[in-house]
Amino acid sequence: MVGIIGYGAYIPRNRIKVEEIAKVWGTDAPSYKRGLMLEEKSVPAPDQDTITMSVEASRRAIRRAGINPAEIGAAYIGSESHPYAVKPSGTVLAEALGATPECHTADLEFACKAGTECMFIALSLVEAGRIKYGLGVGADTSQGAPGDALEYSAAAGAAAFIFGKENCVAVSEETYAYMTDMPDFWRREYQYYPQHGGRFTGEPAYFTHITAAARGIMKKSGTSPKDFAYVIFHQPNGKFPFKVGQILGFNKAQIEPGWLVNKLGNTYSGSSPLGLTSTLDIAKPGDRILLVSYGSGAGSDAFIWKVTDRIDEVRDLAPKTRDILDTNKKYLEYGEYAKFRHKILKAE
Amino acid sequence: MPTPSRYWREIPQRYRYEASRCTGCGKIFFPPRLVCSACGSREFEPTKIAEAGKVMTYTVIHTPPQPFVDQAPYAMGIVELDDGVRITGQIVDCDFSELAVGKRVRLEFRRISQDGKAGVIFYGYKFVPEI
Numbered sequence: 198m199v200g201i202i203g204y205g206a207y208i209p210r211n212r213i214k215v216e217e218i219a220k221v222w223g224t225d226a227p228s229y230k231r232g233l234m235l236e237e238k239s240v241p242a243p244d245q246d247t248i249t250m251s252v253e254a255s256r257r258a259i260r261r262a263g264i265n266p267a268e269i270g271a272a273y274i275g276s277e278s279h280p281y282a283v284k285p286s287g288t289v290l291a292e293a294l295g296a297t298p299e300c301h302t303a304d305l306e307f308a309c310k311a312g313t314e315c316m317f318i319a320l321s322l323v324e325a326g327r328i329k330y331g332l333g334v335g336a337d338t339s340q341g342a343p344g345d346a347l348e349y350s351a352a353a354g355a356a357a358f359i360f361g362k363e364n365c366v367a368v369s370e371e372t373y374a375y376m377t378d379m380p381d382f383w384r385r386e387y388q389y390y391p392q393h394g395g396r397f398t399g400e401p402a403y404f405t406h407i408t409a410a411a412r413g414i415m416k417k418s419g420t421s422p423k424d425f426a427y428v429i430f431h432q433p434n435g436k437f438p439f440k441v442g443q444i445l446g447f448n449k450a451q452i453e454p455g456w457l458v459n460k461l462g463n464t465y466s467g468s469s470p471l472g473l474t475s476t477l478d479i480a481k482p483g484d485r486i487l488l489v490s491y492g493s494g495a496g497s498d499a500f501i502w503k504v505t506d507r508i509d510e511v512r513d514l515a516p517k518t519r520d521i522l523d524t525n526k527k528y529l530e531y532g533e534y535a536k537f538r539h540k541i542l543k544a545e
Numbered sequence: 546m547p548t549p550s551r552y553w554r555e556i557p558q559r560y561r562y563e564a565s566r567c568t569g570c571g572k573i574f575f576p577p578r579l580v581c582s583a584c585g586s587r588e589f590e591p592t593k594i595a596e597a598g599k600v601m602t603y604t605v606i607h608t609p610p611q612p613f614v615d616q617a618p619y620a621m622g623i624v625e626l627d628d629g630v631r632i633t634g635q636i637v638d639c640d641f642s643e644l645a646v647g648k649r650v651r652l653e654f655r656r657i658s659q660d661g662k663a664g665v666i667f668y669g670y671k672f673v674p675e676i
């Protein structure tokens with residue numbers, strides 16, 4: 198049996214409220230909050246990035262896994278905000294954890310699904326017997342252009358998962374991938390902010406790929422929505438996960454434990470993986486969890502996890518995701534936020 | 546600003562907090578040393594410093610050296626870790642009004658500085674409040 202043996206989450210403490218952004222651009226905050234089901238989002242400090250958050254989330258995952266990090270044979274970070282254009286993030290991560298030098302590493306990119314790609318590959322290498330432990334991380338410090346709709350949601354956070362064959366907290370029962378080519382969201386080389394296809398990003402993109410991936414994995418595994426205690430969908434805003442859940446036949450109670458976006462924002466590669474961490478924080482042995490990511494471009498990875506007895510032993514070994522989200526927050530004004538995100542720059 | 550080569554040599558300490566413990570008298574050195582300043586022994590075993598401790602003293606820097614100008618004002622502190630080792634570092638994620646001698650803090654991985662827009666990004670530890 199192969200599965201998750203440890204998991205960890207990291208979210209920066211800084212937040213900005215939708216009202217604070219709306220005030221600057223003269224938009225109607227209440228309608229944004231209603232329309233997107235979004236109240237505030239996390240903001241990285243200038244000394245936090247995809248690498249620092251990945252290291253902290255992974256250290257928490259190692260604590261829960263209780264393993265020697267030198268035995269991690271592969272470490273992958275999925276992100277669309279790797280700090281360097283050329284120079285791996287994964288080497289810093291592996292070095293900081295003590296996984297080097299006998300470790301394979303790669304930085305992955307696929308809009309918001311790069312995190313689950315890392316999980317898919319690390320899990321598969323463990324299953325194939327090539328490595329003892331594999332680490333998959335989804336992390337982002339995403340940027341929306343000033344005044345763009347994405348500015349209200351683009352947030353920062355990281356989730357890390359260690360995979361192994363023994364002492365699983367959640368066993369992998371099935372995986373599935375659904376992918377087509379679609380220009381719904383992109384950022385060209387040397388461009389600072391991404392562009393998106395507006396409403397095109399909804400129906401043919403998010404909803405088509407997630408429903409196809411969810412139906413595909415349920416068909417492959419002979420399951421239906423009632424077989425799952427919980428489900429996590431990618432969360433670009435608050436509304437989409439509930440809407441796609443309704444289309445597929447999942448109820449609110451199945452979605453809510455992993456639904457963090459209203460207070461967190463869209464953490465891109467960290468989005469659905471962070472939802473899995475908060476769901477594992479409250480899951481009971483025997484619970485089945487469905488995870489379906491979405492990345493523009495476009496594709497969805499789907500996983501079925503079955504929680505084991507070991508969850509009760511490990512969940513308190515590291516901070517729980519809801520606690521990180523709800524405590525020690527610091528609210529920023531737009532000016533400070535703009536400085537932190539390098540939206541305004543000092544004269545040289 | 547460290548050179549890339551000096552930064553690289555310091556990675557075991559900056560990233561993994563690696564230290565050495567004197568097998569003669571038990572004193573921990575961070576960074577590791579070749580000769581124990583307490584008992585003169587040359588025998589050491591590898592160890593790691595404790596990752597939490599308490600603030601012994603602190604100050605707020607308003608006029609920092611060049612690589613840290615954009616971070617000002619920021620707090621620096623000397624922290625006594627739970628194993629007795631004392632180290633200096635920035636204290637972040639903490640309002641200045643909450644800084645106090647005796648405050649519990651822990652190490653967290655952060656960006657320390659960067660060599661302009663095009664150079665190396667230097668990573669390492671800072672202190673954050675223990676919650």
Ligand SMILES: [Zn+2]
Pocket residue numbers: 567568569570571572581582583584585586
């Ligand atoms: Zn000695």
